[in-house]
Amino acid sequence: MLNEKLVMFCNENFDNSKSILNKLFEYKKILMKENESMNLIGKSTIENLDERHLLDCIQIVKYLPHHGKSLMDIGTGAGLPGIILSIIGFKNLHLVEKSTKKALFLEKCKLQLDLNYRVHNKSITEILDLNVDCITARAFASVEKIISMTKNIINKKTKFILLKGRSYLTELKAINPQKYCWETHPSITSSESKIIIMAAK
Numbered sequence: 001m002l003n004e005k006l007v008m009f010c011n012e013n014f015d016n017s018k019s020i021l022n023k024l025f026e027y028k029k030i031l032m033k034e035n036e037s038m039n040l041i042g043k044s045t046i047e048n049l050d051e052r053h054l055l056d057c058i059q060i061v062k063y064l065p066h067h068g069k070s071l072m073d074i075g076t077g078a079g080l081p082g083i084i085l086s087i088i089g090f091k092n093l094h095l096v097e098k099s100t101k102k103a104l105f106l107e108k109c110k111l112q113l114d115l116n117y118r119v120h121n122k123s124i125t126e127i128l129d130l131n132v133d134c135i136t137a138r139a140f141a142s143v144e145k146i147i148s149m150t151k152n153i154i155n156k157k158t159k160f161i162l163l164k165g166r167s168y169l170t171e172l173k174a175i176n177p178q179k180y181c182w183e184t185h186p187s188i189t190s191s192e193s194k195i196i197i198m199a200a201k
Contacts, residue, residue, distance in 0.1 A: 002028070003050030006058070009188075013061055014088065023087045024054055026113055031078060034108075038101055040078035056163065056189040057081035057138065061088060063161050063185070063197050069133040072096060074124045074150065075140030079106055081163070085136070086115040093117040094132065096124050124149045131155055138163040143171040143196065147180070160198040163187070168194045 002025055010017040010024075028049060035041055045052045057080050064071070064085075072094040073082035082095040083106070095117050097103045103121035110117060120127055130153045137146055143162060150158075164171065172182065181201050187193035 001025075003055065006050045006055045009055060009058065020087055023113055024058075024084075027079075027083060027087065027109060028054065030109055030112060034105055035078075038105070040102065040105065041080075051189055053078075053080055054084065056187065056193075057084040058088065059188050060136065060161050060163065060195060063195065064090075065134050065159065067091065070094070070130075071134045071136065072130070072132045072153070073136045073138075074146070075137055076106065077102055077139075079109060080138055081136055082106070082117065083109055083113075083115065086110075086117045087113070091116045094120060094130065096120045096122070096127065098123045125152070128152050132158060134159045134161060136161045136163075139165075142174070143168075143198070144174045147175070154200075156200050158199065160196070162196040162198065164194050164196055165190075166192040168196060172196070 002021060007021060010021050014020050031040060041053060060081060067089055070092040071085055071090050073085060074096045076082035076095040076097045079095065086093055095106055097106060100121055103119050106119045109115065132153055135150055135158060140146065146162065179201060180198055182196055182198035185195040187195060
């Protein structure tokens, strides 16, 4: 069973919601099982996993580019939102995770759920051979640090979609408004959180 809010969101936003919900449920089962032996998500969030993690990630679908664009989720950890992006249909997808244990978990999910993405088991600063259209990140680093760490793989049109908590205002103060433009959108899962959409001017 999945949370009613998550089911409703998928039914309202996807034509193939049944297939997506089935995959989300299978992913949830793998995540919960593997979390018993490794720290993928905080134990205090397990009880509310559907809303706290799955719905929180899938809500960014409203701000994503079309499926032909290249996406990269940095510091993807348990695949949040990276695996979610794959489940909803993105193919040209890169998941960056420097922890070998977590990278292996991502590969396991890819195989078991028949998903399509490439796992980079390294630091984002070590990737030099890609140029991506859109970068996502959740609970990874400050906005300023994300921009700095991705400078080798972005272009002037690259869009950042960042899931941020209550520190978002402080983080945005460190960004030069003459170089970057951004907008913030409310999160449907937390009144203290925001979704930041950012790009170079």
